[in-house]
Amino acid sequence: MQTLATGTLNNRASAIHPVQCASSWQCGFTLIELAIVLLIIGIITSFASLSVRPMQQTPVKRETERLRLLIESASQQAILTATPIRITLNSSKLAFDTLSDKGWKPIKERPFESVEISRDIRIQVEDTNPQDSKQDKDKKKNLPMLFFLPTGEATPFKWILIDENTFLSYQLEGNGIGKLSMKALNNG
Numbered sequence: 001m002q003t004l005a006t007g008t009l010n011n012r013a014s015a016i017h018p019v020q021c022a023s024s025w026q027c028g029f030t031l032i033e034l035a036i037v038l039l040i041i042g043i044i045t046s047f048a049s050l051s052v053r054p055m056q057q058t059p060v061k062r063e064t065e066r067l068r069l070l071i072e073s074a075s076q077q078a079i080l081t082a083t084p085i086r087i088t089l090n091s092s093k094l095a096f097d098t099l100s101d102k103g104w105k106p107i108k109e110r111p112f113e114s115v116e117i118s119r120d121i122r123i124q125v126e127d128t129n130p131q132d133s134k135q136d137k138d139k140k141k142n143l144p145m146l147f148f149l150p151t152g153e154a155t156p157f158k159w160i161l162i163d164e165n166t167f168l169s170y171q172l173e174g175n176g177i178g179k180l181s182m183k184a185l186n187n188g
Contacts, residue, residue, distance in 0.1 A: 060163035061184070063121045064170040067161070068182050070094065070115060071146065075178045077112070078148040085112075087146040089125070089159075092117055120165050126158035146174070154178040160185065 057065075071087065074096060078085040086104055088095040096112035097104040107113065117123065125144045146155045156176050162169040169185040 058163065058166065058168055059118060060121055060161050060166070060168050060170055063118050064161045064172050064182055067094070067117075067159075068172055068180050070111060071172075071174065072178075072180055074112065075148045075152070075154055078150055079152055082150040084150065085148045087148075089123065089144045089146075091123075092119075120163055122162045122164055124160040124162060126160060148178065152178050 074085045074087060081098075084099040085107070086097045086099070088097070094115040094117065096107040096115070098107050099105075144157070146157055148154045153176060154174055156174060158171065158173045160169055160171050167186070171183050171185055172180065173182075174180045
């Protein structure tokens with residue numbers, strides 16, 4: 001009984017008298033042709049799965065992106081509500097305050113309520129204005145603060161976020177007009 005890739009010939013006449021094909025492609029596919037097609041499909045599938053799979057983010061990149069979005073939102077909130085916003089940074093959290101008639105008051109609305117910074121992430125504050133540090137002798141007692149005004153102006157800053165486990169680091173920087181940028185520093 002003759003077997004082809006397109007099926008099995010079961011009638012008795014074809015078993016006695018083999019089927020004569022005008023050319024080889026009319027009788028079915030050879031094993032080599034099928035293997036080549038499967039190989040091509042496998043290669044295309046592997047490229048498609050690599051391009052669809054999202055890139056894995058490191059914890060420090062995620063935290064930097066999260067802080068960038070929060071700071072950007074605070075800047076926009078200051079413009080929309082026409083009230084200045086202050087962000088205070090200490091070792092483990094960001095505190096968001098707004099200016100009222102009675103002074104600075106904590107913002108109790110999400111996402112601006114006190115924001116915890118990941119335990120494994122350390123923030124190093126870079127001095128963006130060396131003249132101020134010369135004038136302020138007691139700077140170590142002062143916590144770094146960012147101010148966002150309703151006019152869109154902001155305190156320039158440069159923070160370096162460092163993952164204590166992997167020592168990967170990202171820089172988060174803001175200029176005087178509220179534009180933020182984020183870049184990898186030593187991430188190979």
